């Protein structure tokens with residue numbers, strides 16, 4: 001194993017973290033879009049409350065993947081940027097709009113006198129719609145490089161990634177997975193926040209539905225992959241263990257959800273896309289974009305890869321405890337007092353002496 | 356129709372200019388927060404506490420927009436300049452990888468800070484702000500280092516267009532890194548200071564003369580005005596580094612067409628590429644030679660040291676540079692005036708001074724952007740000085756023009772909403788404080 005392989009593994013780990021944590025945030029937006037029924041506002045409130053403190057940190061995983069890729073695999077970054085122009089530009093648009101919209105919605109909401117900043121309602125919708133489009137195009141981008149139909153110079157055209165069935169299916173799968181993850185996480189958050197059985201039941205129903213959809217799409221994907229991504233299919237033997245793990249984890253998540261064991265269901269739910277990503281990564285290795293660029297031709301000079309690996313390891317040692325601290329604080333959040341009001345800091349200002 | 360190169364450059368200029376405004380506030384505001392909250396803790400003082408809470412909200416919104424606009428940049432590096440990334444992504448890798456971790460720490464601790472007011476002990480809460488402030492500065496240092504390397508690349512060996520050996524630490528030892536980093540950090544604190552001061556100066560001008568407004572004003576203006584003269588000295592250091600490592604850029608900054616002994620200092624003016632002359636500039640004879648070498652007859656290199664194809668667009672570079680210097684000198688003058696008024700205890704009651712501070716906020720952003728335009732346009736036609744031409748680095752995908760328009764439209768919309776939210780945040784002291792103005796004497 002070379003230093004470049006190490007960097008690649010770190011990127012895959014970063015991608016996994018983004019798929020799970022960032023994915024759940026996107027899924028939150030999807031459920032915001034689909035919020036219905038008598039508890040519609042409560043659903044949206046819970047989503048905002050769960051995402052508020054963590055979405056920025058979750059978003060950094062994406063930045064981490066991008067930067068890891070262009071530092072560790074500069075040539076591959078160039079090639080991927082050329083062949084995936086359209087899906088990446090769309091994903092970028094979605095990411096920008098979603099992030100900005102989330103912040104604007106939160107800080108533009110009605111003040112104590114009941115006046116919202118103009119446009120706040122619209123930003124709420126933008127948040128939901130952008131959260132739905134982005135995972136789809138990211139899924140398209142991810143699967144398009146596996147098809148081997150995109151020459152390195154980008155000459156297949158900007159629309160090429162959307163032209164074969166596998167990427168489209170993968171986009172749908174990514175979307176369903178995000179929705180599934182979000183719903184499972186929200187079940188747990190609703191329970192912890194003592195939000196009442198109604199809200200828990202809402203998200204449990206949604207989680208079960210999304211699980212069925214994601215599972216179905218994943219199974220449907222297998223034959224499509226055989227037809228569309230022969231390079232992957234040829235190396236499927238490497239992916240068997242993680243793929244089976246993914247299926248088992250998905251099934252376990254369903255069972256746990258059914259029995260309302262939401263804490264354990266979270267873990268199982270996170271394991272399902274993890275298995276999928278790792279299986280995919282193993283089957284595609286050493287290609288970074290099939291037929292266009294591989295690890296050897298895409299990597300930075302060895303001294304750089306080694307230096308990057310050292311920085312990655314050191315950085316993770318710094319970041320991990322901090323992340324744990326943040327998650328612990330969020331968990332410790334008490335029951336919901338301020339519904340629809342995602343952050344504690346909108347409270348009236350009180351002095352520390354009074355507090 | 357814009358050609359790809361122009362579209363990509365304009366897009367880069369737009370998205371970097373947008374990002375830098377949030378980035379510098381992300382660098383500066385956390386320090387002010389730490390100061391205000393520290394005062395609140397030490398003195399159990401509700402006014403400082405109210406200021407800290409208010410600034411924290413501004414940080415939250417600004418950080419979110421800083422994060423998304425920064426993400427845009429990291430995609431754009433690939434989407435617009437794939438060849439640049441292919442060849443030098445690895446060289447810039449180390450600072451950018453470190454930057455990613457700085458972002459991580461910043462985002463994580465900001466989450467703790469913003470959501471921890473009521474969940475952490477006051478002291479622990481203050482401490483969660485420390486890594487935010489440090490990593491904000493660190494990320495600015497790392498990116499500026501990368502930029503310094505593009506200006507004065509060192510430590511790469513290439514063969515047939517591929518980087519074969521890259522000194523991993525190269526960006527950190529780029530000779531322009533020192534002055535660029537320091538100059539930028541000072542600029543960040545100045546922009547933050549003036550921005551904060553301007554909000555409270557507006558309140559003071561409208562007659563809200565309570566402790567809340569006076570302290571807000573004093574904190575911001577003291578920071579910014581103290582740094583104004585420092586920035587002049589650092590800027591001088593920067594000029595010397597540019598003169599030494601990028602003589603052609605220096606000639607463009609100064610508007611000096613020909614290498615000459617006893618070079619004049621030109622102020623303003625437009626460069627005419629056909630005749631190779633500056634038109635309409637005010638020349639101070641021997642000024643440049645004196646400034647640079649403390650010798651009225653010293654030789655200074657002009658644009659003519661390289662063929663025309665290797666020269667940057669002179670007029671833009673020169674005017675942007677003059678604008679920055681002019682604004683910088685104006686701020687130094689304002690600092691002197693502020694010192695004089697402060698000694699007479701009239702700094703918060705002199706209306707023209709308050710008005711000038713209100714104007715200094717956009718002026719400092721202007722100087723910041725002008726400085727960057729001078730730096731970046733002055734590097735042309737190179738994306739990496741003398742190693743890779745911008746024209747050779749640009750993407751060949753069709754439709755970059757549309758990408759530019761879409762970006763401009765999205766940023767316009769984001770700006771409108773952001774201004775609306777910040778305006779609401781800026782309206783006055785929290786109700787319970789406004790009712791009891793406290794007199795303070797420093």
Ligand code: HDD
Pocket residue numbers: 506531534535536538539541542543545546586587589590591593594595597679680682683684686719720722723724725726727728729730
């Ligand atoms: C508040 C903002 C501000 C102010 C008041 C000044 N500058 Fe500046 N300047 C910047 C903000 C800035 C900047 C935006 O931060 C730049 C762009 C790139 C960089 O490293 O710093 C810059 C670049 C920059 C450069 C080019 C560096 C390069 O290309 O590597 C020089 C020579 C100076 N400055 C010199 C000065 C001088 C002599 C000033 C006298 C008062 C001055 N600046 C005031």
Ligand code: HEM
Pocket residue numbers: 056059060063374375377378379380381382417418419420421422423424425426427428429432458459461462491492494495496498499539
């Ligand atoms: C000198 C110019 C720059 C400075 C001083 C700077 C500084 C910062 C700072 C302080 C932040 C934190 C966000 C905030 O506080 O608003 C930030 C965010 C970011 N910047 Fe920049 N930046 C600069 C240029 C760039 C460039 C050229 C890139 C492109 C690679 C970039 C990429 C990013 C990214 C990806 C983020 C988001 C990180 C997150 O998700 O939190 N920045 N930048």
Ligand code: HEM
Pocket residue numbers: 364365367368371372374375436439498499501502724727728731732734735737738745
């Ligand atoms: C944040 C403050 C910055 C501003 C306002 C800024 C401004 C600009 C402008 C005006 C251009 C277009 C120049 C032209 O084509 O005539 C440009 C180009 C560019 N800048 Fe910057 N810049 C900033 C910081 C940075 C940093 C920190 C980096 C890299 C680490 C960077 C990398 C680039 C690249 C790659 C280009 C495109 C190629 C080129 O035109 O040379 N910039 N920038």
